Amino acid sequence: MDLSTAKAVVSGGASGLGLATAKRIVAAGGRVVLLDVNAGQGEASAAELGENAGFVATDVADETAVREAVTRAHETMGGITLAVNCAGIAPAGRTLGRDGTLPTEHFERVIRINLIGSYNLTKEAAAFMQQNEPNEHGERGVVVNTASIAAFEGQIGQAAYSASKGGVVGMMLPLAREFARFGIRVATIAPGIFKTPMVAGMPEDVQESLGLQVPFPPRLGEPEEYADTAAFIYGNPMINGETIRVDGAIRMQAK
DSSP, X not given: OOGGGOEEEEETTTSHHHHHHHHHHHHHTOEEEEEESOHHHHHXXXXXXXXXXXXXXXXXXXXXXXXXXXXXXXXXXXXXXXXXXXXXOOOOOOSEETTEEOOHHHHHHHIIIIIIHHHHHHHHHHHHHTTSOOOTTSOOEEEEEEOOGGGTSOOTTOHHHHHHHHHHHHHHHHHXXXXXXXXXXXXXXXXXXXXXXXXXXXXXXXXXXHHHTSSSSOSOBOHHHHHHHHHHHHHOTTOOSOEEEESTTOOOOOO
């Protein structure tokens, strides 16, 4: 798949990993529609990207909203060939805390946004991708989901987050196998500690401390490095049903 002709939908596209990916697509000549709950930032980001970008305010946890947003994106771009799931939240909380057990609604909210949200965009985008004319490799589209190294080494307080990201990894292979007959690939990126808006809002010394935990390079990951990985997946037909860790060899400790 050629990024210069990509027609992409990117959730969480208003900032962070999603925006970096959108910039990479537009810079290559492709088109993108950003999906995000932050309408103000989403509109501003789309305007910054220029005429090859659009924005639709979308709550990925809402199935109907995602279907409508993807339909609008399809109409705007004349098709969809790439879906990138970057929307997510990462609240922490001990299951057995000082004030009692963590409310199940906390766990459910994280699962609904991170896991069900990824599933919603995947299925709605794939429904349009299957209608595309195949390229010379028989490909019609690509889905890139975002997990986390927490899917494999979740820390104390990350039960909900790790479960949601583990679910993203777990659903990938069944979807890749199911979508194979349509020529649609499904892959996952598992980032380590990246300089996302959440991390960028931390004090400088805290950011530096986090970066130094990474074996090499001893720093936070840059959103552009995530975007490079997404672009690599899109362009390589043999990457399918696989999770790629982008983490500088870090393995998270218990806390």
